[in-house]
Each structure stands twice: as structure tokens, then as C-alpha cells.
Amino acid sequence: MSDDAFSMSLRPVAAGVVLGLKGDVDTHTAPGVLAGIRGLVLREGELLVLDVSGMRFCDSSGISAFIAARNHAAAARADVVLVGVPRQTLRVLGMIGLDALFTFRPNLDDALSARDANSAGGA
Amino acid sequence: MRAAGEWPGGGTGPPFSALPEENVEDLYDNAPCGYLSTSLDGTIAKINATLLRWLGYERDALVGRRSFSDLLTVGGRIYYETHFAPLLQMQGELGGVALELKTADGTRLPVLLTSAVKTGADGRPHSIRTMVFDAHDRRAYEQELLRAREEAELERDRVQRLARTLQQTLLPPALPEVPGMEVAAYYHPASLDQVGGDFYDLFPLSGNTWGFFLGDVSGKGENAAVVTSLIRYTLRGAAVYDPDPASVLAHLNTVLYQAHQGEYPRFCTVIYGNLRLDGAGAVMTVAGGGHTPALVLRADGTSSLLHLRGGQLVGALEEARFVVDEIRLEPGDAILLYTDGLTEARTGADRWYSEEDLRDDLSGLVPATAAVVIDAVNRLLESLGDGVEDDTALLAMSVPSQDGAGT
Structure with a gap:
């Protein structure tokens, strides 16, 4: 089972919340990810960071998770940032025309500091 | 940990002492498995009553007259002579071999054999001792497994046909x-x-x-x-x-x-x-x-x-x-x-x-x-x-x- 190779973590930060996915995001693990995302309480203007830098494998179920995160955040007028998306997954996101929907950052520090800079600039 | 010499029941002697006296000859003859001793050329030298009963023979019909391979089916005999006997000779013992014996009325008896070469005081082999276990239950179990597997394969074929049919409708x-x-x-x-x-x-x-x-x-x-x-x-x-x-x-x-x-x-x-x-x-x-x-x-x-x-x-x-x-x-x-x-x-x-x-x-x-x-x-x-x-x-x-x- 791939469950052994998968873990999900949730961490509140000043800007919002960081959802970390590690291991294989596939048919077996995706329902848990989707439930986790839908259970998040987001406020307007908050940031949902989906940190997939520890993700080893991502099929269309993983793409479902990205879309669910985006739709869930959009419903709350919150923003989504994807951190550490593998090259092959970026390619797929480009192919299916969804790359424009997301902000991509190479690592968590960049994601959070870029946010701080934006907030500072906007204030 | 139990101290040496201390046995269940509080006695100090070996547990056999609690059993009725065992007659060794009776234990040999009426053991729940067959015993057979043959000379090196395979001639039956000694056989217990259990095995005689399973085979439906009188003792005199076999001892000194027939060799062990006479009791095997044709396929069993080939296997015995090409595999069993040479391995036994090389290793001195051999266990868990499944064969079929022919009974007096021609029916077949599935058995598991364990054999050991007995050496004399001079260290040279002089006979072969064989234990024979009735493998009817095991054979039935194997056949049951085989049948279950065939059923599972049929079921899998059916499911695959269904999937293909559904796929074709799509x-x-x-x-x-x-x-x-x-x-x-x-x-x-x-x-x-x-x-x-x-x-x-x-x-x-x-x-x-x-x-x-x-x-x-x-x-x-x-x-x-x-x-x-x-x-x-x-x-x-x-x-x-x-x-x-x-x-x-x-x-x-x-x-x-x-x-x-x-x-x-x-x-x-x-x-x-x-x-x-x-x-x-x-x-x-x-x-x-x-x-x-x-x-x-x-x-x-x-x-x-x-x-x-x-x-x-x-x-x-x-x-x-x-x-x-x-x-x-x-x-x-x-x-x-x-x-x-x-x-x-x-x-x-x-x-x-x-x-x-x-x-x-x-x-x-x-x-x-x-x-x-x-x-x-x-x-x-x-x-x-x-x-x-x-x-x-x-x-x-x-x-x-x-x-x-x-x-």
C-alpha cells in the first residue's frame, strides 16, 4: 500500500495555513487529501500554502487535490500558493491550462516572505 | 523457567511414567504411521501392522519376497529409482516425499515418505528405514486448493470479459x-x-x-x-x-x-x-x-x-x-x-x-x-x-x- 509512503501535515502560520503533502499522492491517498482541504477554515485574504516539495509521485488524483485547494480557497476569497511542484507535474499543469490559476514558489521561505513583502507593499 | 527435573503435575520423573506401560513392539506395529525396513537392494525385511493394514497384505506376502519398489505405481517407481534412491544414497536421509503406493486390491494410497539409511557397527550402510504417512487428507486439501484456484480463475475471466464488454460500450x-x-x-x-x-x-x-x-x-x-x-x-x-x-x-x-x-x-x-x-x-x-x-x-x-x-x-x-x-x-x-x-x-x-x-x-x-x-x-x-x-x-x-x- 502506498499509504505507508504518504503523510499530510497542517501548520498554522501568520499569513494562513501550510498544508504539507509527502510521498505518493494517488488514488489511495487523494480522498484523505481532499477531505483535509475541505476541512480547512480559511478567511478572506488568508493564504493556503500547499507544500508538495516532499511529494514523490502525483497522478491525476494529485491534480484533483490542487484544484480542490484552489476552488476551496477561491470560495473563501483566500489565495493559494504551491510550493516545490515537481517539473513533470508543472508540465502537466501547463498542458491542462491550469498553470495560470496558481502561484508557484520554489520553497516555503520564498512563499511566506513573498507574502510578507506583498502585504507590506499593500499596506 | 522450569527447573530441570521438575515436570508438570509436580512429579519428578519423566512424563512417560504417567502413561500406562508401553510395549515397544506394540508401539512399532500399531503406530499411527507405517514403518518399513528394507535391505539395500530394496527387499522388504520388516513392516509394521499399520502399513500392512493400509496396503491389505499379509506379512508373509511381502517380507523377504517383494521389494519396496513393487509397492509403487509405475510413475512412482520411476521417480523412486531416478530421484529418491540416489538422493537417499547421497544424503543418508530424505523426508517429505509424496508418492503413491499400490494396495493389494489395486487402489492407490497417497503417502508421504521419510527414509533414513541405517549404518552398522562398521559404519557401512546395511538397511533403509522408512516411515510412511497417510496423505489422503493432504491430497484432498491440495485438490480443494486446486479447485478453488480454478474457480478463482474462472471468476477472473468472467470479470475481465465483463470489463471488456463495458469498455466496448464506451x-x-x-x-x-x-x-x-x-x-x-x-x-x-x-x-x-x-x-x-x-x-x-x-x-x-x-x-x-x-x-x-x-x-x-x-x-x-x-x-x-x-x-x-x-x-x-x-x-x-x-x-x-x-x-x-x-x-x-x-x-x-x-x-x-x-x-x-x-x-x-x-x-x-x-x-x-x-x-x-x-x-x-x-x-x-x-x-x-x-x-x-x-x-x-x-x-x-x-x-x-x-x-x-x-x-x-x-x-x-x-x-x-x-x-x-x-x-x-x-x-x-x-x-x-x-x-x-x-x-x-x-x-x-x-x-x-x-x-x-x-x-x-x-x-x-x-x-x-x-x-x-x-x-x-x-x-x-x-x-x-x-x-x-x-x-x-x-x-x-x-x-x-x-x-x-x-x-
Whole structure:
């Protein structure tokens, strides 16, 4: 089972919340990810960071998770940032025309500091 | 830990003392297994009553008169002489060998044998002792296992047939004939017992216009199959209502998005197009919904990808954007639509077969008729072998060349 190779973590930060996915995001693990995302309480203007830098494998179920995160955040007028998306997954996101929907950052520090800079600039 | 010399029941002697006195001779004769001693040439020297009873012989009929191999079936005897005896000679003992013995009335007795060579005081072998266990129960158990396995295999075949039948209902049984065009399609399931989520169709609209589509549903199995059905009927219905390709995909997007709100999201990537015969060639208006780019093969052997960049996958977003392009096929030209089972095939640890690889591998294909293109991709799929982890659907359309080569 791939469950052994998968873990999900949730961490509140000043800007919002960081959802970390590690291991294989596939048919077996995706329902848990989707439930986790839908259970998040987001406020307007908050940031949902989906940190997939520890993700080893991502099929269309993983793409479902990205879309669910985006739709869930959009419903709350919150923003989504994807951190550490593998090259092959970026390619797929480009192919299916969804790359424009997301902000991509190479690592968590960049994601959070870029946010701080934006907030500072906007204030 | 129990101290040495202390036995259950509080006694100090060995537990045998608690049993009625055992007669060793009786234990030998009436043991729950057969005992047999033979000389080195196999002549039966001693046999216990249990084994005699199993075999239905009198002691005098066997001892000193018959050899052990006389008790074996023909197959058993060959096995005994070519395997059992030589191994026993080499190792000095041998256990757990399954054979069949012949009883006096000709029935067969499945047994397990354990044999040991007995050496004399001089260290030289002088006889063979064999224990014989009745293996009826084990044989019955093995036959039960075999029967269960056969039933499981039958059941698996049945399920695979069902999956194939369902899959065939999700694909058009045969493509219609399009006057002035050649069309061919192919479906390559990655596994027999999974209903895949690839789909395609080609159907008449009005006059000399035809609709076609090919796509791929996220996920696999029966849930994907349900969505595949919904997609096919929605696309065909939408095309009749408003044949504009972008409108057809927008219609599908609305249906899919609403059908799966709140549940596990289901979406697809798809290319939808209209084909209109025009003079000696054909004009296609194609809308892309996040699908891998179609491959265009020209009569001169050049090939290119028909990118519809920015077109979004269908069913995931409330408002999706689709990108439309128009392409003209002249005599000798072909177009290939395919799903990403092909372009997501692994060619290395971190390498995938790409659309660009496909474009390069198929360039120079002249004449690129629909059938020739499908054949070429089939050969590619075979060469990728186990790297192909997903289903692959192919739809090729070509305009015959006018020099007669295509007829």
C-alpha cells in the first residue's frame, strides 16, 4: 500500500495555513487529501500554502487535490500558493491550462516572505 | 523457567511414567504411521501392522519376497529409482516425499515418505528405514486448493470479459465511413480488468460536416467509466444543439462541473473538432480542453504539433477557457489525436516519452494514411512495452493523396 509512503501535515502560520503533502499522492491517498482541504477554515485574504516539495509521485488524483485547494480557497476569497511542484507535474499543469490559476514558489521561505513583502507593499 | 527435573503435575520423573506401560513392539506395529525396513537392494525385511493394514497384505506376502519398489505405481517407481534412491544414497536421509503406493486390491494410497539409511557397527550402510504417512487428507486439501484456484480463475475471466464488454460500450463499435476521408482508431488498454477512462467518437453532423472528439477522464475504474459515458452522450448532444467547438466544450464543462460538485471531482481533457469536406481536402475547427496536442503529418513527411495552449481541462472549474484553431488538410495529410497513455510512458527513471518525441518519431511517414499512422503508433507502443502504464486511445484521420497511392 502506498499509504505507508504518504503523510499530510497542517501548520498554522501568520499569513494562513501550510498544508504539507509527502510521498505518493494517488488514488489511495487523494480522498484523505481532499477531505483535509475541505476541512480547512480559511478567511478572506488568508493564504493556503500547499507544500508538495516532499511529494514523490502525483497522478491525476494529485491534480484533483490542487484544484480542490484552489476552488476551496477561491470560495473563501483566500489565495493559494504551491510550493516545490515537481517539473513533470508543472508540465502537466501547463498542458491542462491550469498553470495560470496558481502561484508557484520554489520553497516555503520564498512563499511566506513573498507574502510578507506583498502585504507590506499593500499596506 | 522450569527447573530441570521438575515436570508438570509436580512429579519428578519423566512424563512417560504417567502413561500406562508401553510395549515397544506394540508401539512399532500399531503406530499411527507405517514403518518399513528394507535391505539395500530394496527387499522388504520388516513392516509394521499399520502399513500392512493400509496396503491389505499379509506379512508373509511381502517380507523377504517383494521389494519396496513393487509397492509403487509405475510413475512412482520411476521417480523412486531416478530421484529418491540416489538422493537417499547421497544424503543418508530424505523426508517429505509424496508418492503413491499400490494396495493389494489395486487402489492407490497417497503417502508421504521419510527414509533414513541405517549404518552398522562398521559404519557401512546395511538397511533403509522408512516411515510412511497417510496423505489422503493432504491430497484432498491440495485438490480443494486446486479447485478453488480454478474457480478463482474462472471468476477472473468472467470479470475481465465483463470489463471488456463495458469498455466496448464506451467506445464506438466501428467508425462510420466519411466520404473523401480515411479514418482509423485504436484502443490499447493498459490492463484487462480495468475499465479505462479514454474515449473517442466520430459522427455525422449536418451536410458534409462531421464531429469528432477524443479525451481522457481523470481516474480509473468504474467511477471513471460512469463519467466517460456521461461525457460521450453530452458531447454528441451538445454538438447537435450548437456545433461550435468551443460551445460544445463549454456545455460539457457545465454538465461535468455540476454533476460532481461536492463529491470527488471528475474532469477530463478533450479535443473536440468539426470536420468539413472542402474541395480536395478538409477543414477542421478544433477546440482544446487541456489535452495533449494533436499531431499533424503533412504529405511531404514533415510533422508538427497542433498546440492549443491555454485551453483548460473540462469539469474542474466553474468557468473554463477553451482555445480554438483551424487547420486545413490537403491530399496526403493526416492528423492524429491520442491520449497521454502514450506520452506519459516511462522511458527512464525520470524520463517520459513526450509529444515532441512522438512528432519526431512519426516525421517522414509517407504516405501518412490513417491506417499507416495507427500502425506506426502501435509499433511505438510495443517498443515502449511495460513503460506504458495507462490506457491509450488513438484516432487518426487523413485525406487520400490524389496520385492513386491511397487507392
